[in-house]
Amino acid sequence: MSDAALLNLVLFLPVVGAALLALVRRNAEAVRVTTTAIMTVQFVLAAVLYLHFDGTTPGLQAGTSIPWIPQWGVSYAVGLDGVNILLVLLTAFLGPLVVLGAWTAIEKNVALFHVNVLLLQFAMMGAFLAQDLFLFYLFWEAMLIPMFLIIGIWGGARRSYATVKFVLYTAFGSILMLAAVIYLVWSLQQAGAAPSFAFADLVQARLPLEVQTTLLAAFALSFAIKVPMVPLHTWLPDAHVEAPTPGSVILAGVLLKMGTYGFMKLGFPLFPDATRVFTPVLMTLSVVSIVYGACLALVQQDIKKIIAYSSISHLGYVMLGLLSLDLAGIQGAVVQMVSHGLVAAGLFLLVGMIYERGHTRELSAYGGLARQLPVFGVFFIIFTLASVGLPTTSGFTGEFLVLLGAFTAAWPQHLDGNNLPLVLSMTAVTGVVLGALYMLRFALTFVFGPVKAPHGELAALTLREKTVLGILTVSVFALGLFPDGPLRKTELAARTFQQIVSTSRLPADAR
Numbered sequence: 001m002s003d004a005a006l007l008n009l010v011l012f013l014p015v016v017g018a019a020l021l022a023l024v025r026r027n028a029e030a031v032r033v034t035t036t037a038i039m040t041v042q043f044v045l046a047a048v049l050y051l052h053f054d055g056t057t058p059g060l061q062a063g064t065s066i067p068w069i070p071q072w073g074v075s076y077a078v079g080l081d082g083v084n085i086l087l088v089l090l091t092a093f094l095g096p097l098v099v100l101g102a103w104t105a106i107e108k109n110v111a112l113f114h115v116n117v118l119l120l121q122f123a124m125m126g127a128f129l130a131q132d133l134f135l136f137y138l139f140w141e142a143m144l145i146p147m148f149l150i151i152g153i154w155g156g157a158r159r160s161y162a163t164v165k166f167v168l169y170t171a172f173g174s175i176l177m178l179a180a181v182i183y184l185v186w187s188l189q190q191a192g193a194a195p196s197f198a199f200a201d202l203v204q205a206r207l208p209l210e211v212q213t214t215l216l217a218a219f220a221l222s223f224a225i226k227v228p229m230v231p232l233h234t235w236l237p238d239a240h241v242e243a244p245t246p247g248s249v250i251l252a253g254v255l256l257k258m259g260t261y262g263f264m265k266l267g268f269p270l271f272p273d274a275t276r277v278f279t280p281v282l283m284t285l286s287v288v289s290i291v292y293g294a295c296l297a298l299v300q301q302d303i304k305k306i307i308a309y310s311s312i313s314h315l316g317y318v319m320l321g322l323l324s325l326d327l328a329g330i331q332g333a334v335v336q337m338v339s340h341g342l343v344a345a346g347l348f349l350l351v352g353m354i355y356e357r358g359h360t361r362e363l364s365a366y367g368g369l370a371r372q373l374p375v376f377g378v379f380f381i382i383f384t385l386a387s388v389g390l391p392t393t394s395g396f397t398g399e400f401l402v403l404l405g406a407f408t409a410a411w412p413q414h415l416d417g418n419n420l421p422l423v424l425s426m427t428a429v430t431g432v433v434l435g436a437l438y439m440l441r442f443a444l445t446f447v448f449g450p451v452k453a454p455h456g457e458l459a460a461l462t463l464r465e466k467t468v469l470g471i472l473t474v475s476v477f478a479l480g481l482f483p484d485g486p487l488r489k490t491e492l493a494a495r496t497f498q499q500i501v502s503t504s505r506l507p508a509d510a511r
Contacts, residue, residue, distance in 0.1 A: 016038070025111035055489040088125065203500065227259035227315050229289050237305050239251060241305060259315075283424050290431035293313030327494055329408070338479065363446060373460060387435065388432075395480070407425050
């Protein structure tokens with residue numbers, strides 16, 4: 001089988017799995033086993049594609065392009081490149097772990113829940129693989145439906161409020177993106193270009209600065225909601241708190257990366273001149289997100305909210321790395337996306353496991369878990385330290401490269417009299433200190449101290465739970481200790497991104 005055929009199989013396998021669940025829908029155990037098997041096969045195939053991917057070859061690999069609506073220039077175009085390869089692998093990797101880690105968390109409408117998980121997996125994978133703007137938008141919108149149902153049907157007591165807020169925010173962003181897509185295509189037709197939605201064609205467009213500015217503003221608002229960046233972040237804590245454990249893991253592990261991926265794949269490369277105009281504002285918002293998200297996490301009493309606000313802070317580093325336009329910073333941003341997906345998934349799974357036993361998420365209800373659940377305590381400390389950015393973990397690799405890139409890019413500007421990038425980079429370092437403060441405070445209350453647990457003694461972790469957490473732990477250390485392999489896969493794409501965004505496409509008299 002060719003790599004292109006294999007890639008299409010990876011994409012559509014969850015749809016096949018959703019159809020298969022109709023045959024076993026009355027048997028909850030069979031539904032879980034079937035879903036896990038489908039997700040595992042998808043990961044194995046994605047791993048094969050990752051191994052086949054050559055990071056030294058420019059352009060798409062394992063690509064498929066089939067005309068879909070020729071008169072509009074729309075194609076079914078999918079493929080792998082250095083921007084999406086790690087995110088595709090991450091999405092496939094977390095799939096079976098989500099189902100296994102929350103095996104007993106869902107008790108009602110089990111078949112319907114797993115159908116939604118599979119369809120969400122399909123939509124997320126499609127958004128990462130799409131190489132056509134029309135196709136990307138369809139997958140972007142399709143993600144909303146299963147996530148809405150997962151929170152709305154299987155969520156907590158305030159699930160209706162959380163789902164409405166989630167939909168309003170994301171729908172607003174989607175409308176802005178749709179308007180921008182229409183305006184972009186119209187602008188290109190006015191300039192005499194043939195109609196095309198292919199990324200490779202759109203990235204060559206030469207648009208006036210005012211058009212770039214308008215389009216980037218619309219795309220940036222849409223992507224910033226998804227990241228989320230302050231002040232567009234308020235939907236995230238409610239969605240996390242009310243979502244069931246698998247929903248929280250998917251949301252933090254993969255869905256939030258759609259915003260940062262959108263900036264890297266579309267927003268900045270399509271409108272490079274406008275990007276440089278907006279860089280001071282976007283960098284400032286990124287650093288505000290780092291510090292403000294950490295401060296909010298510091299004062300939370302709901303353990304899910306602590307992790308939710310920490311996500312805002314960690315993804316601020318991703319934006320800072322991309323905006324630095326330094327090779328180390330850009331690669332650090334990609335590693336930070338993957339690292340956050342792994343670490344946040346582990347923390348949310350741990351929260352779900354303790355919630356199944358204690359039936360509360362209030363931090364004050366727990367204490368001394370290291371003595372009651374020693375294995376749980378070990379895993380929790382590992383993921384806490386990874387979140388803090390302890391050397392040898394993936395969190396350190398991502399944050400170190402981002403900050404290195406930010407300072408490397410800021411210093412020459414400081415010598416030229418522009419102090420803002422250096423001030424922002426120095427402020428971003430405080431996020432590391434605040435991150436250690438809120439996560440270690442969390443661990444001190446949660447794992448150590450006087451023994452305290454709701455409803456008496458808590459049941460020990462099962463073999464299934466230990467296996468899932470063990471796999472995630474190995475992956476966190478693997479990325480932290482051996483980042484060279486993934487970085488080689490992304491280096492050429494990072495250099496290309498750097499070159500595209502740094503080069504003006506305006507006519508000489510308009511620069």
